[in-house]
Amino acid sequence: MEIIESLKLKEKEYIEKLENGMTVIIIPKPELDKKYVIWGTHFGSIDNRFIMPNSGEEVFIPDGVAHFLEHKMFEQPNGTNSLDTMMALGLDANAYTTNDHTAYLFECTDHFYEGLDELMDYVQHPYFTDENVEKEKGIIAQEIKMYDDEPGWRLYMNAMDCMYKENPIKIDIAGSVDSISKIIPDVLYKCYNTFYNPSNMIMVVCGNFKPEEILEEIKRRIIPHQKQGEIKRIYPDKEKGINKPYMEMEMEVSLPLFVIGFKDLENNSNKEELVKKHIAIEILLNMIIGKSSEEYKELYEKGILLSEPDMDYEFSDEYAHIVISGQSNNPEKVKEKIEEAINKFKEKGLEDEHFNRIRKKVYGDYVVEYNSVGDIARMFLSDKMKGINSFDYIEKYNDVTKEYAETILKNVFKKENMVMSVVKSKKM
Amino acid sequence: MNYNKKEIKQGINIHNIKTNKFKTNLYAVFLAVPLNRENVTKNALLPAVLRRGTSNINSQDLISKKLEEMYGASFDCGVEKTGDNQIIKFYLETINEAFLPEKEELDKKCLELLFDIILNPLVENNGFKPEYVESEKKKLKQIIEGKIDNKRTYSFERCIEEMFKNEPYGLYKYGYVEDLEKITPQNLYEHYKEFIKKCKIDIFVSGNLDDNIELNEQKQQSNDTETEKSLNQMQANSICKIIESNKHIQELAPRKPEYIVNKEKSEIIPKREENTVEEKMQVGQGNLVIGLSSNSQMENEKYVMSVYNAILGGGANSKLFQNVREKNSLAYTAGSTFRRQKNTIFIRCGIEIGNYQKALDTIKEQIEDMKNGNFTEEDMENAKKLIVSSIKGISSEQDTEITYYYGQELSDSFSTLDEYIEKINNVNKQNVEELAKEIWVNTVYFLRD
Structure with a gap:
């Protein structure tokens, strides 16, 4: 096993690539009572077109299949549901689907190995029938409708629509009531057989474990699989500019919601560089519109912003963008102030005191991520899916200088790549 | 048990939870009063105004800068409904000193800032700063009206309201828009002084707070549990000491707090038509x-x-x-x-x-x-x-x-x-x-x- 140690965090990470190609990451936390395991496949809502490695067949699937598959994995041939079985053990079990991966997980204090039995059993045994697929459509339709009523979700999807013309990031993770109606067991099996091969999967465990022991326990539960070649995923070509700079819709909200986005068109294939860039972007966002910024102060005092906006840099190999979101009675003004701050920093450069203070804050934000087994395991999984080791955010922290941040500011925060999505209040 | 409680004055307690499970130390101060229609809105407004500035650090951006300097210590406050009590909550979370890139003493600074925000507000002409009160009134109005934005929580709140009509628990924890107009910087400050005099105060500290390294070394060397116990006690005392010696805490008078005790046995609700x-x-x-x-x-x-x-x-x-x-x-x-x-x-x-x-x-x-x-x-x-x-x-x-x-x-x-x-x-x-x-x-x- 490869061992990576973070001296600053006083944590260790054990990594093993199994013979079948699956990656196992273990982060021992002997002082904690909770244990957490998460098993992810590199298959998310954006993977809608691919070539099956064994047959060479090209498959184009309806929107929402990854998420549908996640729902259906729990169903067992004997009529039981694995989610129920795990809950009956007192485990907190769940699953989720993102743009780029699907994950199955549970957290517990007791009965870990019984839970692991069930988790590794159901993920390795799909059971899809016409009847059980049909039944799920009603449940997922309600889930889609729940999201449709959420202004924040609509707002975000519109922002994606502004930034991208054809990128599958625009696809709603759950699909639409129409697209899921086309799902049949055959599609689910094709996706399962392609993406749930161990070589496309990563497992992360965090808690009071001895690395060698838990690794053996995991290996013991893996069903031998035919090795498969690389999955060829087909995505639209990288787009040059944005789709449209602005979009708005009306919903029943008390105050307009906004997303301001910057599409990042740079090449992000160097992962070490990407971590540095991510840190720099977080520092810059805090400097531009964070709690202590002049711009935030002014907007807050005028009642234009009620709280600090949420700020995020989201990326995979297929997309990269910054999302700044919040609520305001005047989103235009917020956008204007953000542009002003960016121009000011571009012209005058970043102040030492300001940069160093925010840098300290961002360091603290990374350390706080290591407080719970769940946060740690989910972070390592989602970073690893993107080819990143989570410790790098602490290790590369010192390499992010003011000058480096200024370069990122120039390259990423470009006016021509800026978009805004707004959900306005419907007059009641 | 890793939990200790100490009453420092009548109605004011320190609760110490010693734990090595986290990278952070967390400080929390809870102020409790009985929930009632008359004061619910004023109480909801208090933490929002207090966080805007203290007589030492008179604006929010200066407070934010201080927090950023402390490796992004995070401050939060708000209002909760717990049974028939309205609780104003203040939290400050900071990185435990063991995980800082350079040595720095954060605990004392954190506690000072926290008590400064709660107990040493910015006062002008016998009232809170008018601008702060005005803008926080607008924001609270927005929060109250924003209830409808999330349909799931809105429905939940509405069911509670209907079920406990004309009872304290049926009140909305953020209060009511119609009360806001009547609130002035002066009457809110008067209310604050009364509130602080009467409320039940509980101060929680959680984390690996052995600020005295010597004590730790002694503990490792000692083999008998008695010595270890007394060393633990000393450590607990030392964080308590920081709190007790704080000027603003010392100025607080003992009180017989009026709050609603949550009883193990509940009262019967007379059965009625659905x-x-x-x-x-x-x-x-x-x-x-x-x-x-x-x-x-x-x-x-x-x-x-x-x-x-x-x-x-x-x-x-x-x-x-x-x-x-x-x-x-x-x-x-x-x-x-x-x-x-x-x-x-x-x-x-x-x-x-x-x-x-x-x-x-x-x-x-x-x-x-x-x-x-x-x-x-x-x-x-x-x-x-x-x-x-x-x-x-x-x-x-x-x-x-x-x-x-x-x-x-x-x-x-x-x-x-x-x-x-x-x-x-x-x-x-x-x-x-x-x-x-x-x-x-x-x-x-x-x-x-």
Whole structure:
């Protein structure tokens, strides 16, 4: 096993690539009572077109299949549901689907190995029938409708629509009531057989474990699989500019919601560089519109912003963008102030005191991520899916200088790549 | 036990939770008063105004800068409703010194800042700073009106409001828009002074707070538990000392706090006709919330009710999840929540609007099933496991552990986590059946288009 140690965090990470190609990451936390395991496949809502490695067949699937598959994995041939079985053990079990991966997980204090039995059993045994697929459509339709009523979700999807013309990031993770109606067991099996091969999967465990022991326990539960070649995923070509700079819709909200986005068109294939860039972007966002910024102060005092906006840099190999979101009675003004701050920093450069203070804050934000087994395991999984080791955010922290941040500011925060999505209040 | 409590003055306590599980130290200050219509809005406004500036650090951006300097220590405050009390909560979380890139002493600075915000406000002409009060009034108005933005929480709040009409618990924790106009910088400051004089004050510290390294070394060298105990005591005292020697804490007078003690045994709510409330809004999905009351007066009622709730709607194994979602595909979310302080269970489902009657019937069947004892020993075991596992998880989250001990503090009995688990494990099927017979549907609330 490869061992990576973070001296600053006083944590260790054990990594093993199994013979079948699956990656196992273990982060021992002997002082904690909770244990957490998460098993992810590199298959998310954006993977809608691919070539099956064994047959060479090209498959184009309806929107929402990854998420549908996640729902259906729990169903067992004997009529039981694995989610129920795990809950009956007192485990907190769940699953989720993102743009780029699907994950199955549970957290517990007791009965870990019984839970692991069930988790590794159901993920390795799909059971899809016409009847059980049909039944799920009603449940997922309600889930889609729940999201449709959420202004924040609509707002975000519109922002994606502004930034991208054809990128599958625009696809709603759950699909639409129409697209899921086309799902049949055959599609689910094709996706399962392609993406749930161990070589496309990563497992992360965090808690009071001895690395060698838990690794053996995991290996013991893996069903031998035919090795498969690389999955060829087909995505639209990288787009040059944005789709449209602005979009708005009306919903029943008390105050307009906004997303301001910057599409990042740079090449992000160097992962070490990407971590540095991510840190720099977080520092810059805090400097531009964070709690202590002049711009935030002014907007807050005028009642234009009620709280600090949420700020995020989201990326995979297929997309990269910054999302700044919040609520305001005047989103235009917020956008204007953000542009002003960016121009000011571009012209005058970043102040030492300001940069160093925010840098300290961002360091603290990374350390706080290591407080719970769940946060740690989910972070390592989602970073690893993107080819990143989570410790790098602490290790590369010192390499992010003011000058480096200024370069990122120039390259990423470009006016021509800026978009805004707004959900306005419907007059009641 | 890793928990210690010390009364420093009448009505003012320090609670110390010693733990090495986290990278952070967490400080929390809770101020409790009885919830009432007259003061609910003013109280909700207080933390918002206090966080804007102190007489030492007179603006929010300066406070933010201070926090950023402390490796992004995070400050938060807000208002909660716990039983019939309104609680103003202040939190400050900071990185434990062991994980800083360079050595720095953060604990004392943090506590000073926290007490400064709560107890040393910026005052002009016998009032809070007018600009701050005005802008926070606007924001609070926005929060109150923003209730409708999230349809699920809105429906939940509305059901509580209908169920506890004309009672303190039916009040909205953020107050009411019509009260805001009457609030001035002066009358709010007068209110604040009275509030601080009378409220129950609880200060929590959680973390690996051995600020004295020597004590730690001594502890490692010592082999007998007695020495270790006394060293532990000294360490506990030292963080207490920082607090007790704080100027603003010293200025506080002892008080006989008026707050509503959460009793183990609840009062009986007179049974009434089922109250059905329907409200229309532009929604695609219907939100159904059902409030259940209990008329049982059994000894360990709260623990039995907790098990009852877990069987009815606690998780994926529960009757509601199985029947409303899995068997009938009526909903994506279907479950129930137990509000311990009010002895009330709330069932919550997001459903297709046209399926209202079918969903309601299915839910009522489950309640009937419980009454008829149609659940197994296995259901009992599963439910207990679910609850026990969540209790065992409490000490894995700093704020949850603090909230647990604060709940004990507000209650007329004290259970450690282990005692709590024991009480849950002692609940038997007969208890749950007995309780189920006393459970009745109090209010049905439905939000639709």
